[in-house]
Amino acid sequence: MRIATTVFLTDETISPVRLAVELEQRGFDGLYLPQHTHIPVSRETPAPAGDPLPREYGRALDPLVALAQAAAVTERIGLGTGVLLIAQHDPIALAKQIATLDFVSGGRFTLGIGYGWNVEEAADHGVDWKTRRDLVRDRMALMRALWAEEPTGYRGEFGAVSASFAHPKPLRTPRSRGTDVPHLLGPRTLIGGAAGPKLFAHVAEYADGWMPVGGSGLKEAIPRLRRAWQEAGRPGEPQVVPYAVHPSAGKLAYFAELGLAEVVVGLPSAGETEILQALDAHAEFL
Template sequence: MRIATTVFLTDETISPVRLARELEQRGFDGLYLPEHTHIPVSRDTPAPMGGPLPREYGRALDPIVALGQAAAVTERITLGTGVALVAQHDPVHLAKQAATLDHVSGGRFTLGIGFGWNKEEAADHGVPWAKRREIVRDRMALMRALWTDEPTAYDGEFGSVRASWAHPKPVRPPRARKHAGPLAGPRVLIGGAAGPKLFAHIAEYADGWLPVGGSGLRESMPQLRAAWEEAGRPGEPEVVPYAVRPSAGKLAHFAELGLREVVVGLPSAGEGEVLRALDAHADFL
């Protein structure tokens, strides 16, 4: 099983360059970074984990910029967002960033995406909260149009793009990923809680699911597979448990379910504490 990592990198933590080098040298598989552009102080939305919102949420580095640094000093590890808040982006710009990062890293980029939880943050980006899922779906379709080999126009409810020259293209074409079918672009995984709505989104325009923590997968994976088959997708969706606190039993359970990748959490901390966490996780490699 491949073991990747996720961490809130901030202006107070270990640097992207040092962490990426350590991950590659120690044999870890990858690095996923979360995204928050800002956290409004006048916040009414409860923290997703309950209690006070941790300090790192308002100090997170931009994931694309940080992953670009990581790509420059590594050759093997995968690089991903966990997750990019697509509704808060200009999709033409995000399509260019994703394709460029995939290109310069030699096809190592995974675009993990989500719908967001912080209403105030989304509002500052002009995102109508009740429409955010539809906006993400629409923006992903627009981005796919820009990632196709030939100039392709897209006219959607929330955005449009003319048939355009848009290079570089993401490295991995659809034929290189049997489960992807006709989808162009880098690997796309969607984060979110299990349910028919999420699974329908995954089956329509993604390659798989990023379930936080990875609990309840034995019950939910058949539902995801059913949605996948109903959508006429070949193969099976990828399922990558995310921000996991690893244990031998938990990883054995994931392996029994046929999963091939897990993303373990690291502390948002300075160099010493992060390296000690890597030492502890190394037992599972």
């Protein structure tokens, strides 16, 4: 089982460069970074893990910039977002950023995407909360038009792009399908979120798999995801990558029994000493 890590990197934590070098030297498989562009002080939305909201949410580094630093000092580890809030971005600019990061890292990027939980943050970006899932779907389709080998236009409900020259192209060929399917181009894509028919339908339609937080309830949820995958006519099986997991030997053995090949363990949002101690504690699982 591949063991990657995730952490809220901020202006007060270990640097992306220092962490990435340590992960590669120690044999971890990858680094996933979350995103919040900002946290409005007037926030009314309850935090997913309960209030008060941890300090690091309002201080998080931009994941794509930080991962570019990590890419420059490593050769092997995977680099990913967990998760990128697609609705809060201009899709044409974001398509360029994602393709560039995948290109300069040698195809090591995984695009973990999500729909968000902070209504006030999304509202500042002009996002209508009720339609954010459809907006993400539309923006993914627009970005994939730009990632196509030949100039390809796209017009959707929320945006459009004319047939354009847009390079570089993402390098990775996703494992579950070929690059000849325009609406499935780009780096490996995982959708984060709670189990449910709508989320699983979206995973089956335009992603490579699911990124559930924590990993509880997977024994019941994975068969439902597989049915949605098969009903959508997708070959093979969806990838399931438990995210922000507190690891134990028993938990990892359970994931292996479910047929999972990758897990992302959580690290504290902390300075170098505490982060390295956490990596030492996780070393037994490598």
